Amino acid sequence: MTGKKGLLARALVAGRFTPIMSRLRSMCFRDLPILAYHRVWDVDDEDRFAYDVELISASVSDFGWQMEYVRRNFTPITFATLGKILDGEAECPRRPIIVTFDDGYDDNYLHAFPVLHAMGIPATMFISTGYIGTAKTYWYDHLSHLLLTTKRSSVFVAGLNESLELGDVRSRRVATRRLLSHLKRVPNDQRLATIDELDASLDGDADRSATFESGPMTWQQVCEMSAAGIEIGSHSESHPILANVSDGELHHELDESKRSIQSYVRRPVTAISYPVGGTTAFDNRVCAAVKSVGYRFGVAYVPGTNPMNALDHFGLRRLHVERYTDRAYFASMLNLPEVFG
Numbered sequence: 302m303t304g305k306k307g308l309l310a311r312a313l314v315a316g317r318f319t320p321i322m323s324r325l326r327s328m329c330f331r332d333l334p335i336l337a338y339h340r341v342w343d344v345d346d347e348d349r350f351a352y353d354v355e356l357i358s359a360s361v362s363d364f365g366w367q368m369e370y371v372r373r374n375f376t377p378i379t380f381a382t383l384g385k386i387l388d389g390e391a392e393c394p395r396r397p398i399i400v401t402f403d404d405g406y407d408d409n410y411l412h413a414f415p416v417l418h419a420m421g422i423p424a425t426m427f428i429s430t431g432y433i434g435t436a437k438t439y440w441y442d443h444l445s446h447l448l449l450t451t452k453r454s455s456v457f458v459a460g461l462n463e464s465l466e467l468g469d470v471r472s473r474r475v476a477t478r479r480l481l482s483h484l485k486r487v488p489n490d491q492r493l494a495t496i497d498e499l500d501a502s503l504d505g506d507a508d509r510s511a512t513f514e515s516g517p518m519t520w521q522q523v524c525e526m527s528a529a530g531i532e533i534g535s536h537s538e539s540h541p542i543l544a545n546v547s548d549g550e551l552h553h554e555l556d557e558s559k560r561s562i563q564s565y566v567r568r569p570v571t572a573i574s575y576p577v578g579g580t581t582a583f584d585n586r587v588c589a590a591v592k593s594v595g596y597r598f599g600v601a602y603v604p605g606t607n608p609m610n611a612l613d614h615f616g617l618r619r620l621h622v623e624r625y626t627d628r629a630y631f632a633s634m635l636n637l638p639e640v641f642g
């Protein structure tokens with residue numbers, strides 16, 4: 302992690318101030334940090350990684366170190382346990398924390414689960430059920446792959462009314478961010494139309510052979526993790542931006558994903574993570590629908606922690622772990638989230 306905050310984090314860790322910060326903060330705050338991950342994957346050369354590199358949260362070794370830090374300094378729980386604490390059926394442990402994953406990539410099973418299982422950390426994995434057990438790449442990573450591997454030097458996108466320049470890897474990643482940012486703000490039918498448009502225009506003109514780097518889990522893997530203590534939550538069925546779908550689509554996305562998970566793992570689904578999860582990705586209508594379908598918690602992708610005495614059940618905040626979150630920054634983020642979160 303670079304920049305002033307990165308330098309400050311390294312100075313605090315080098316000076317062994319983080320334990321002091323931890324003790325002082327625990328005297329003043331009683332809150333719940335929730336860590337947000339997407340993928341755990343080793344990327345040797347980012348220029349040759351043909352998918353959205355921004356979805357990589359940690360390398361395998363960094364994730365192992367992070368979970369060891371969590372295990373030593375916090376008490377990992379699940380949303381099911383959180384519900385029992387709020388209902389007075391369980392005591393709140395010292396420094397509770399929830400470790401979460403979004404989407405359902407198979408590297409969550411291949412790389413993250415062995416670490417979690419070995420350390421006894423009961424994480425929560427939010428999965429988009431329409432992809433689980435299929436050979437489909439998540440729509441946003443599929444578009445990234447098309448733009449990163451096409452032989453074309455530009456592509457016109459009608460929804461943007463502009464051409465995206467694809468001259469080199471840097472311009473392709475810029476174009477990917479530009480396109481995805483646009484698609485996260487438009488009505489759902491426009492998002493789907495743009496995906497169809499690019500599929501048609503780039504069909505046969507992009508490398509579709511590397512999907513092993515961006516595949517979803519199988520239901521067998523999901524069930525194995527659930528049996529081993531990993532909580533499975535919903536991330537909708539097809540990963541639309543929920544604030545941009547119709548009422549009928551919203552109910553289907555929430556209800557179908559919940560039913561699918563429960564039919565496989567045979568356990569209640571109490572929590573959902575909103576796809577994308579920023580402040581424009583969910584609203585009061587979405588929160589009301591989430592509650593009506595039977596979820597108890599809705600988890601956003603808005604940075605911060607959650608005061609235990611005033612939990613926003615359908616707007617829970619998380620601390621984001623990114624591939625550039627080094628060890629000093631990770632420790633500082635958990636001990637002083639007001640500055641580093």
